[in-house]
Amino acid sequence: MDDDLVAPFRLDVPQRELDDLAERLDRTRWPSELSGVGWDYGVPGDHLRELAGHWRHGYDWRAAEARLNEWPQFTTVIDGAQVHFAHVRSPEPDATPLLMTHGWPGSIVEFERVVGPLTDPRAHGGDPRDAFHLVLPSIPGFGLSGPTTDTGWEFKRVARAFAELMERLEYPAYGVQGGDWGAAISRELGRIRPERVIGVHLNLLPGAGAVAAPGEAELAELSPAERERTVASWERYRVWARERQGYADIQATRPQTLAYGLNDSPVGLLAWIGEKFVEWTDPRCPVDRDQVLTNVMLYWLTGTAGSAARIYYERAHAAYYGGPPEPSATPTALADFPQDNFIPLRHVAARTDNVVRWTSYDRGGHFAAMEVPELLVGDVRAFFRERERERAGERERELGRECLGE
Numbered sequence: 001m002d003d004d005l006v007a008p009f010r011l012d013v014p015q016r017e018l019d020d021l022a023e024r025l026d027r028t029r030w031p032s033e034l035s036g037v038g039w040d041y042g043v044p045g046d047h048l049r050e051l052a053g054h055w056r057h058g059y060d061w062r063a064a065e066a067r068l069n070e071w072p073q074f075t076t077v078i079d080g081a082q083v084h085f086a087h088v089r090s091p092e093p094d095a096t097p098l099l100m101t102h103g104w105p106g107s108i109v110e111f112e113r114v115v116g117p118l119t120d121p122r123a124h125g126g127d128p129r130d131a132f133h134l135v136l137p138s139i140p141g142f143g144l145s146g147p148t149t150d151t152g153w154e155f156k157r158v159a160r161a162f163a164e165l166m167e168r169l170e171y172p173a174y175g176v177q178g179g180d181w182g183a184a185i186s187r188e189l190g191r192i193r194p195e196r197v198i199g200v201h202l203n204l205l206p207g208a209g210a211v212a213a214p215g216e217a218e219l220a221e222l223s224p225a226e227r228e229r230t231v232a233s234w235e236r237y238r239v240w241a242r243e244r245q246g247y248a249d250i251q252a253t254r255p256q257t258l259a260y261g262l263n264d265s266p267v268g269l270l271a272w273i274g275e276k277f278v279e280w281t282d283p284r285c286p287v288d289r290d291q292v293l294t295n296v297m298l299y300w301l302t303g304t305a306g307s308a309a310r311i312y313y314e315r316a317h318a319a320y321y322g323g324p325p326e327p328s329a330t331p332t333a334l335a336d337f338p339q340d341n342f343i344p345l346r347h348v349a350a351r352t353d354n355v356v357r358w359t360s361y362d363r364g365g366h367f368a369a370m371e372v373p374e375l376l377v378g379d380v381r382a383f384f385r386e387r388e389r390e391r392a393g394e395r396e397r398e399l400g401r402e403c404l405g406e
Contacts, residue, residue, distance in 0.1 A: 006168060009073040009084060009144070011065045013301055018061060021266055021300065025056040028267045039279070043271045051274060052267050055293050064294040068108075071115070071136070075144075076168060078161040081153070084144035085137035085165065090119040092131035096198075096384055097171040099135045099162060099189070103180020103204075104308060105273040106367065107143045108136045109295040113373035118380065130381040135169065137162055139181060139311070143298035147307030154314035155181060159188035163196075172196060175384055179203040179368060181311060187353070190330035199387040200332040201380050203368045207325040208349040209342035210234035226347060233343035240341060244279065247272070251312035259306025262299075269305055270296055280366035282339035287370045325352045331390075333357035333383040335376060337364035357383050 033045050071086040086108055089095070098118070102110050111134075117124040118132045138145035140153050140161060162185065166174055175198050178186035183204040190200035210233035219227050250258055262269045270293075277292045299305050315321060332355050336344060349355050359379055364372035 004076070004168060006074050006076045009075045011069055011073070011144075013061065013065060017301060022056060024266050025052060028052065028265075030267075043275045043278075047278075048267065048271055048274070051289060051293075052270060054289065055266075055270065055296075059290055059293045061294075061297060064290070064297070067112070068294075073144075076165065078164050079157065080150060081140040081148050081161065082145060083137055083140060083161060083165060085135055087169065088115055088119050088134045088136070090131040090133050092120075092122070092128050094129075095119070095131035095133045096388070097135065097166070097169075097174035098132040098380075098384070099137070099166060099174060099176045099186070101137060101139065101162070101176070101178040101182030101185045102142075103178070103182045104142070104311065105276055105295070105299070106180065106182075107295050107298045108138055109291060109298065110367060110369045111136055112291060112370075114369050114377050117373070117377045121381070126381070130385060132175075132380075132384075133171075135166065135171075135174075137165060139185070139308070141304060141307040141310055143302050143304055143308070146302055146304035148310070151310075152314055153311060154318050155184040155311065156188050156318075156320075157314075158311075159185045159192060163189055163193050166196070173198050175199045175201065175387070177201040177203075177380060180366065187325070187328060187332070190332065191326060191328035194328075194330045197330050198391065199384055200328070200330050201335070201383050202332065203335045203337060203376065204340060204342070204366070205332075205334050205344045205349055205353065205355075207352065208344040208346075209237055210345060210348070211237055222347060226345070229343060230345055230347075233345055236341075236343050244341075247276075248312055251309035252316035253313065255306055255309035255313050258309060262305035263303050266300055269300055272305070273299065277367065277370075280339075280341060281371055282337070282363050282365040284363055285365065285371035287367060291370060327352045329354050331356045331387060333379070334359070335368065335379040336360040337366075337368050337372065337375075338362065339365035341366055357386065 034041060071088050073086045075082055075084050100111055102108060115134060117126060119134055121130045122128040139158055141148040173196055176186040176189050183202045184206045186200055186202060187206060190197040210230055213234055214230050222230060262272055273296050274292060277287050281287055332353050334344060334355060346358055361375055364375060368376045
């Protein structure tokens, strides 16, 4: 493939791969477990047996495959890696281009419930002026963009690759959106391409939570509400570091060792990924289990559980690791969902980010596009509507200056 060629892509999984999956599920060796401990030691057997049983006997991959194939999909080679993406253009010709990026352990499947309202608001009870042309790439190493074959695919390299992707699609100006790793990639894109990125919309703000006990001097300078939020942020981080960070530590240190188990056992992969769609979500907004299984299938069918995990290793071994985020001047919005893994702090974000919109919601968690798609869609629309008004005002002022000969 020529390095700049964009080729059409269509999912068509051979039946033999589905038959192999079914046989492996039938031969699962279930481990022993303690009784009465709930989720304290990890995914309970009764939960996983039920989900695996549905995967084997109730879930329909061909139906999921057909739904994904409703999106126009493509591949292209950027910086030596195959990049897969869906490109769903709006029927509204003046729609705003928007690059949306998933995270781990997600995929483009996360966006199934937001694509329609974002691309065609007229058909979903919205204002056609809020329409977007969506570009939904799979991160190199993940799913249909994997596995990668060389080292160094941390989020900054991914951001540069996605900047190149948008140039190949001939979008001179566009917005970006993301959560989890998608947030880090989107923020970086806004930082390195401020002349092209009109706004950065995030549902996770990297580096904006409390990762050390706040001192009295810091707390004294804050409003009562921000002081309370800072203490809560630190407490949530302490619980995270003690109880939930193990997966990240393993993926940041020994992703290859982990890959052997995840690549060979579908139930092992289901436990590793499926756990996060329970622990990282708002129990009031449960995600659809078939959507979770379609997401797991993209990892299973492509054999990319290990290569996707490597993004943690590459970030942890990059020269910049451990330092503060590099400042970004691009206008940024945060949709803050209460059950996400970390509680972001506005006074911390202000040190490095140009946050022009911050909206806290009363429900939702880490996988906002799956849990509360209507809230995420509304926030994305509102932010870019504001950005368009601001850009129109800037154009009017520029024309005024030109008329005055300035």
